[in-house]
Amino acid sequence: MNISKELLDILACPQCKQPIEPDLDNQELVCKQCGLAFPIRDDIPVMLIDEARKLSQQG
Amino acid sequence: MPKDFKNKVREQFSRTAEGYVRDSGFSGGPDLEKALELLKPTTDDLVLDIACGGGHTALFFAPHVRSVVASDLTMQMLKKAQEYISEEGGVENVTFREADAEDLPFPAGAFTMLTCRIAPHHFTDVPRALREFHRVLRRHVGRMAIIDTLLPEDPEIADFYQSMEMMRDPTHVQAHTEKEWIEMVTDANFTVQETAIFSKTHEFGPWARRAGLDGNRLAELNQYFIDAPMKVHDYFEIETFAGEVESYTDRKLLIFATRDDKKAN
Numbered sequence: 001m002n003i004s005k006e007l008l009d010i011l012a013c014p015q016c017k018q019p020i021e022p023d024l025d026n027q028e029l030v031c032k033q034c035g036l037a038f039p040i041r042d043d044i045p046v047m048l049i050d051e052a053r054k055l056s057q058q059g
Numbered sequence: 060m061p062k063d064f065k066n067k068v069r070e071q072f073s074r075t076a077e078g079y080v081r082d083s084g085f086s087g088g089p090d091l092e093k094a095l096e097l098l099k100p101t102t103d104d105l106v107l108d109i110a111c112g113g114g115h116t117a118l119f120f121a122p123h124v125r126s127v128v129a130s131d132l133t134m135q136m137l138k139k140a141q142e143y144i145s146e147e148g149g150v151e152n153v154t155f156r157e158a159d160a161e162d163l164p165f166p167a168g169a170f171t172m173l174t175c176r177i178a179p180h181h182f183t184d185v186p187r188a189l190r191e192f193h194r195v196l197r198r199h200v201g202r203m204a205i206i207d208t209l210l211p212e213d214p215e216i217a218d219f220y221q222s223m224e225m226m227r228d229p230t231h232v233q234a235h236t237e238k239e240w241i242e243m244v245t246d247a248n249f250t251v252q253e254t255a256i257f258s259k260t261h262e263f264g265p266w267a268r269r270a271g272l273d274g275n276r277l278a279e280l281n282q283y284f285i286d287a288p289m290k291v292h293d294y295f296e297i298e299t300f301a302g303e304v305e306s307y308t309d310r311k312l313l314i315f316a317t318r319d320d321k322k323a324n
Contacts, residue, residue, distance in 0.1 A: 010128065010165055012165055014158065041134060044141070045156050046134065048158065048162075049162060
């Protein structure tokens with residue numbers, strides 16, 4: 001995944017504006033607070049709420 | 060932005076992306092030169108270019124700044140912009156994000172400079188986008204240049220403009236007058252420092268076809284121009300030959316504003 005630390009620092013969840021975390025296995029950027037996973041397509045993060053995958057509730 | 064309309068915008072620009080990237084009318088120009096003069100970019104600047112389209116604005120500023128994040132609602136457009144910037148070469152500091160101007164995926168104060176050129180007329184909620192611009196710009200140093208087509212003050216000319224743009228491009232929402240822009244930008248807690256107006260002449264055929272207009276719809280739009288009142292012809296400097304519109308000239312407004320965070324009274 002071609003996402004450097006500096007660039008990750010200037011990305012946030014478009015919904016809650018909190019930091020997001022990379023999920024290298026799934027090529028996604030995850031907002032745990034909103035339970036949303038944003039895909040990365042051709043190295044471009046798709047930071048659209050409607051395009052995000054909803055994470056299933058855990059526990 | 061409502062989901063259905065957003066999909067319409069993405070569909071429209073996925074279809075027409077190539078034409079926007081290749082259009083020489085978007086690269087360079089006196090509006091960008093003026094924006095450069097006003098924004099005074101430095102190699103410390105972190106720039107966000109909103110609704111980057113073909114990437115012309117991002118590429119223009121990239122050599123002057125530390126980095127540019129180019130965002131657009133349409134993946135196809137971003138890929139074309141990425142291709143264009145890598146072909147043009149010379150810069151390695153532009154990255155791409157698919158993002159909605161009205162729900163920006165960036166933390167508060169992440170950028171020192173913001174540009175948004177010939178795009179806000181596609182936004183369904185400009186005040187909301189402006190609040191987002193304000194949020195992501197850093198306090199005291201944050202500044203932005205917005206450039207968009209100017210809505211004429213005369214209501215009849217403005218009606219013609221809105222109607223013809225919507226005939227050409229179903230994703231055109233609304234252009235605004237200079238007064239409206241100043242109000243909206245000020246309401247978003249920016250300080251408007253300066254405005255400038257530029258004329259831009261469009262070759263009618265390429266301009267209409269760039270938005271994907273086909274034969275019949277092109278003919279209808281041509282007729283709409285021909286039948287327009289004289290004052291519309293005068294304002295837009297419509298040039299015709301043998302019943303065909305050859306060119307027209309509209310005006311682009313540049314708004315230069317800063318984030319000073321003065322307390323509202």
